[in-house]
Amino acid sequence: MSVTVVGSIAYDRVKTPFGERERMLGGAATHFALAASFFDEVRAVGPVGDDFADEDLQTLQTRGTSTEDVERVAGGKTFFWHGEYGWDLNSRETHDTQLGVFEHFEPKLSEGSRSSDVLFLANIQPDVQRGVREQCPDAGFVALDSMNLWIDIARDSLVRTIEQVDCLILNDAELRQLTEKPNLVQAAREIFAMGPSVVVAKQGEYGAALLTQDHFFALPAYPLETVVDPTGAGDTFAGGFVGYLAARKGERDEEALRRAMAYGTALASFNVEEFGTERVQRLTADEVRERVGALHACTSWVDVPLEQRA
Amino acid sequence: MSVTVVGSIAYDRVKTPFGERERMLGGAATHFALAASFFDEVRAVGPVGDDFADEDLQTLQTRGTSTEDVERVAGGKTFFWHGEYGWDLNSRETHDTQLGVFEHFEPKLSEGSRSSDVLFLANIQPDVQRGVREQCPDAGFVALDSMNLWIDIARDSLVRTIEQVDCLILNDAELRQLTEKPNLVQAAREIFAMGPSVVVAKQGEYGAALLTQDHFFALPAYPLETVVDPTGAGDTFAGGFVGYLAARKGERDEEALRRAMAYGTALASFNVEEFGTERVQRLTADEVRERVGALHACTSWVDVPLEQRA
Numbered sequence: 001m002s003v004t005v006v007g008s009i010a011y012d013r014v015k016t017p018f019g020e021r022e023r024m025l026g027g028a029a030t031h032f033a034l035a036a037s038f039f040d041e042v043r044a045v046g047p048v049g050d051d052f053a054d055e056d057l058q059t060l061q062t063r064g065t066s067t068e069d070v071e072r073v074a075g076g077k078t079f080f081w082h083g084e085y086g087w088d089l090n091s092r093e094t095h096d097t098q099l100g101v102f103e104h105f106e107p108k109l110s111e112g113s114r115s116s117d118v119l120f121l122a123n124i125q126p127d128v129q130r131g132v133r134e135q136c137p138d139a140g141f142v143a144l145d146s147m148n149l150w151i152d153i154a155r156d157s158l159v160r161t162i163e164q165v166d167c168l169i170l171n172d173a174e175l176r177q178l179t180e181k182p183n184l185v186q187a188a189r190e191i192f193a194m195g196p197s198v199v200v201a202k203q204g205e206y207g208a209a210l211l212t213q214d215h216f217f218a219l220p221a222y223p224l225e226t227v228v229d230p231t232g233a234g235d236t237f238a239g240g241f242v243g244y245l246a247a248r249k250g251e252r253d254e255e256a257l258r259r260a261m262a263y264g265t266a267l268a269s270f271n272v273e274e275f276g277t278e279r280v281q282r283l284t285a286d287e288v289r290e291r292v293g294a295l296h297a298c299t300s301w302v303d304v305p306l307e308q309r310a
Numbered sequence: 311m312s313v314t315v316v317g318s319i320a321y322d323r324v325k326t327p328f329g330e331r332e333r334m335l336g337g338a339a340t341h342f343a344l345a346a347s348f349f350d351e352v353r354a355v356g357p358v359g360d361d362f363a364d365e366d367l368q369t370l371q372t373r374g375t376s377t378e379d380v381e382r383v384a385g386g387k388t389f390f391w392h393g394e395y396g397w398d399l400n401s402r403e404t405h406d407t408q409l410g411v412f413e414h415f416e417p418k419l420s421e422g423s424r425s426s427d428v429l430f431l432a433n434i435q436p437d438v439q440r441g442v443r444e445q446c447p448d449a450g451f452v453a454l455d456s457m458n459l460w461i462d463i464a465r466d467s468l469v470r471t472i473e474q475v476d477c478l479i480l481n482d483a484e485l486r487q488l489t490e491k492p493n494l495v496q497a498a499r500e501i502f503a504m505g506p507s508v509v510v511a512k513q514g515e516y517g518a519a520l521l522t523q524d525h526f527f528a529l530p531a532y533p534l535e536t537v538v539d540p541t542g543a544g545d546t547f548a549g550g551f552v553g554y555l556a557a558r559k560g561e562r563d564e565e566a567l568r569r570a571m572a573y574g575t576a577l578a579s580f581n582v583e584e585f586g587t588e589r590v591q592r593l594t595a596d597e598v599r600e601r602v603g604a605l606h607a608c609t610s611w612v613d614v615p616l617e618q619r620a
Binding site: 182215 | 349516611612616
């Protein structure tokens with residue numbers, strides 16, 4: 001079994017209150033792969049340019065990720081993003097985006113990548129996501145991320161793509177924007193009506209919520225004394241969440257989904273401790289397990305009815 | 311045993327996307343008392359004007375709350391607030407605030423109110439809060455709320471007041487503003503250094519976090535399909551939280567604090583289902599217990615280490 005992820009492989013220039021990096025490995029597929037590779041074989045699909053360094057390809061291959069479908073475009077430049085975060089890390093400004101080889105990206109998946117049981121469509125044009133979805137008709141579980149840009153300029157295409165996936169993973173502000181429902185429970189109902197049976201609302205420093213037809217579940221972000229760089233936190237979360245489910249081989253009950261949320265949350269918390277992929281690339285499975293346990297300790301409480309007065 | 315709350319008793323004019331009320335009973339002490347009265351006898355302390363209706367006094371007395379120290383000021387007008395909420399209920403605009411009898415409020419607590427073991431200082435001028443604190447030297451547990459206004463114009467006084475309480479309950483944005491630390495864990499450490507041993511960060515639709523010297527705990531808000539009016543949610547939360555602890559008679563360990571968070575969260579979720587005090591005044595203890603159980607179901611997950619690949 002394996003997990004296929006289609007999305008950006010990028011160089012990021014990032015400034016946060018804790019420092020900056022001129023050019024570091026990034027991109028949604030990269031962060032997803034580094035997290036999901038703890039659980040299952042990952043197959044990364046995306047284009048890079050001539051400027052993509054061999055050592056970065058090796059980083060992408062951490063824990064056995066296949067880069068068979070990482071297409072090196074001759075004469076092209078790797079996707080580049082330049083952003084800066086505000087003092088509380090909740091706001092960020094994009095200074096520059098250069099699509100490079102991503103502009104004309106037409107994914108053609110190898111037989112190996114098509115045969116994965118689990119597929120993650122990271123944030124790219126919804127038309128492209130749908131094309132990939134159609135190349136993997138037998139995938140048992142397909143999850144999708146998107147962003148406000150596509151809701152603004154390609155809403156119809158995005159909705160048609162959402163109709164073909166099992167799970168939507170989106171920032172809660174984007175869920176509101178997409179459904180025009182300010183209330184998360186109502187927003188999820190709109191999404192269920194489109195097709196998916198699982199909605200994950202990413203809530204940044206507040207954690208994430210999981211909504212299914214009959215259940216609501218929420219986990220806080222793991223409390224950290226210092227967050228250095230939030231870049232890639234959402235994709236790292238998705239890598240832990242989707243990767244965990246892949247390892248559970250078809251079990252998608254509430255118990256599996258909730259533990260997947262915990263693994264996603266734990267992995268995302270490591271990601272933000274350092275810049276880019278720096279922390280997760282040297283992370284160990286023992287550290288992940290330990291943090292999942294620590295997260296459990298932050299969320300457990302006993303429900304014993306109190307003898308109330310009235 | 312009893313819980314004393316000092317704070318506003320008010321009339322609110324409120325407009326939300328779901329309707330409006332021209333003049334409804336409100337105020338921090340009111341919302342607190344209606345919630346805390348499920349757990350222990352509440353003694354409400356605050357001024358009202360000639361215009362305060364007998365039926366509103368009766369509402370304040372729900373579940374046995376003592377209004378012995380509700381001072382009716384001859385010729386005075388009851389505190390009045392007029393506000394309006396935006397479409398997602400996360401933003402609100404204040405159209406009018408008339409302090410009325412609150413402007414020259416100098417609380418003088420009766421022997422009964424001074425002898426409570428638990429004291430809640432709702433959001434008023436920090437000088438006045440400190441005066442009340444000094445009238446209750448024997449209180450075993452004192453919790454305090456405040457707001458951005460006092461951080462702006464009376465920070466030194468607020469800090470001196472915080473130094474004399476056990477628990478600070480504040481919106482997370484206000485915690486950041488007060489401590490100038492964007493990170494919640496760091497912000498709580500600043501507060502611990504001032505004196506309190508318990509910090510509760512209210513996070514609106516995301517729930518609330520509890521920070522103590524050695525532990526972090528977070529609970530989501532209870533998921534509701536429709537939130538009608540958020541007014542008083544924070545004080546209702548405080549009433550459930552502090553009231554529960556009062557009923558636990560001196561037990562303030564992590565287990566008690568976490569269950570107090572759950573009762574606060576459950577009560578706040580009822581409060582926002584209807585305007586003002588409408589829902590909580592007719593609420594039953596069975597409904598509260600049932601919602602605490604439902605909240606537990608929204609936050610439970612099993613921590614069983616997965617056999618990871620790497």
